[in-house]
Amino acid sequence: MQVVSTHSHLLSDAVDLDKIAESGMFSQVWLLGLHTGWNIRFNNGLYHPAPEEEMLEDARRFPGFYLPFKWIDFNQGPDQVDRAVERGFVGFKGTKPKLPYDNDKHLEIYERISRYRTCMIFHTGHVSTPSYEDRVPGLGYDALNMSPSTLLKIAKFFPEITVVAAHCGVPWQNELISQSFLGCPNFYMDISGGEFSPALTDFVCKNAMLPAALPSGETGIMADKLLYGMDVFFGHPQLHEDIRGELKRVLAWAKGIEESDAPWKDRLENIFSGNAARVMKYNDLAPQSGDQSK
Numbered sequence: 001m002q003v004v005s006t007h008s009h010l011l012s013d014a015v016d017l018d019k020i021a022e023s024g025m026f027s028q029v030w031l032l033g034l035h036t037g038w039n040i041r042f043n044n045g046l047y048h049p050a051p052e053e054e055m056l057e058d059a060r061r062f063p064g065f066y067l068p069f070k071w072i073d074f075n076q077g078p079d080q081v082d083r084a085v086e087r088g089f090v091g092f093k094g095t096k097p098k099l100p101y102d103n104d105k106h107l108e109i110y111e112r113i114s115r116y117r118t119c120m121i122f123h124t125g126h127v128s129t130p131s132y133e134d135r136v137p138g139l140g141y142d143a144l145n146m147s148p149s150t151l152l153k154i155a156k157f158f159p160e161i162t163v164v165a166a167h168c169g170v171p172w173q174n175e176l177i178s179q180s181f182l183g184c185p186n187f188y189m190d191i192s193g194g195e196f197s198p199a200l201t202d203f204v205c206k207n208a209m210l211p212a213a214l215p216s217g218e219t220g221i222m223a224d225k226l227l228y229g230m231d232v233f234f235g236h237p238q239l240h241e242d243i244r245g246e247l248k249r250v251l252a253w254a255k256g257i258e259e260s261d262a263p264w265k266d267r268l269e270n271i272f273s274g275n276a277a278r279v280m281k282y283n284d285l286a287p288q289s290g291d292q293s294k
Contacts, residue, residue: 007229014235
């Protein structure tokens with residue numbers, strides 16, 4: 001089964017990216033930019049996300065495999081969108097706004113993104129929060145500003161943007177099973193984070209058959225709106241070993257579904273790669289590789 005990780009990050013000074021690209025584990029990896037002030041601790045060290053230019057350079061080394069998404073700074077204006085497109089980003093990532101995602105002050109940014117008919121992935125649900133002393137000026141840590149309900153207006157106002165609710169909005173994932181969301185053709189969800197937690201797998205299994213509108217104008221099911229993402233950092237051998245173990249566990253879950261009587265089991269390939277191909281088909285900034293989805 002082909003696997004696209006639609007929610008991943010890149011370490012600064014990343015190594016062994018060629019080994020991941022050649023391993024066959026993934027057919028594509030989407031690299032989502034992060035704000036300054038983020039760090040990750042492992043292997044008795046402190047590591048940081050790759051700066052934007054480093055991310056772009058690594059993506060250029062592996063055309064069509066690593067796709068770079070720019071983090072949107074909600075404190076800046078819409079011109080950041082044009083600059084990102086000129087530099088080679090294929091989509092955008094939103095997280096930690098000081099105001100709700102759908103606040104009218106942000107609409108100019110979304111209007112500019114809509115001109116490029118591309119994708120924006122929004123962190124939804126619980127959010128990593130530092131200590132009071134370590135908080136980053138200009139960022140917001142109120143999870144309610146990032147609840148799934150803050151995305152519906154954006155998806156409705158700007159149908160040219162593929163809006164993705166990352167992590168399915170856990171713990172508010174049940175907001176997403178309404179036809180307000182599922183009936184919106186340009187709205188998707190990614191099942192990432194929490195090591196593919198029971199909250200996510202239960203949500204998928206219980207609701208996968210709900211009817212959902214697709215960009216083609218056809219009616220599909222909720223499983224056709226789900227993107228798989230491994231919310232991890234690439235760029236270090238130890239992390240890559242962890243990724244191999246996690247992917248093995250996730251694919252074992254998928255095999256269990258394939259061998260079950262679940263009526264949506266024929267959509268597993270869509271979840272792991274086909275839906276991502278559909279999203280990129282409707283993305284004018286992305287390399288086109290054909291629609292693998294049913």
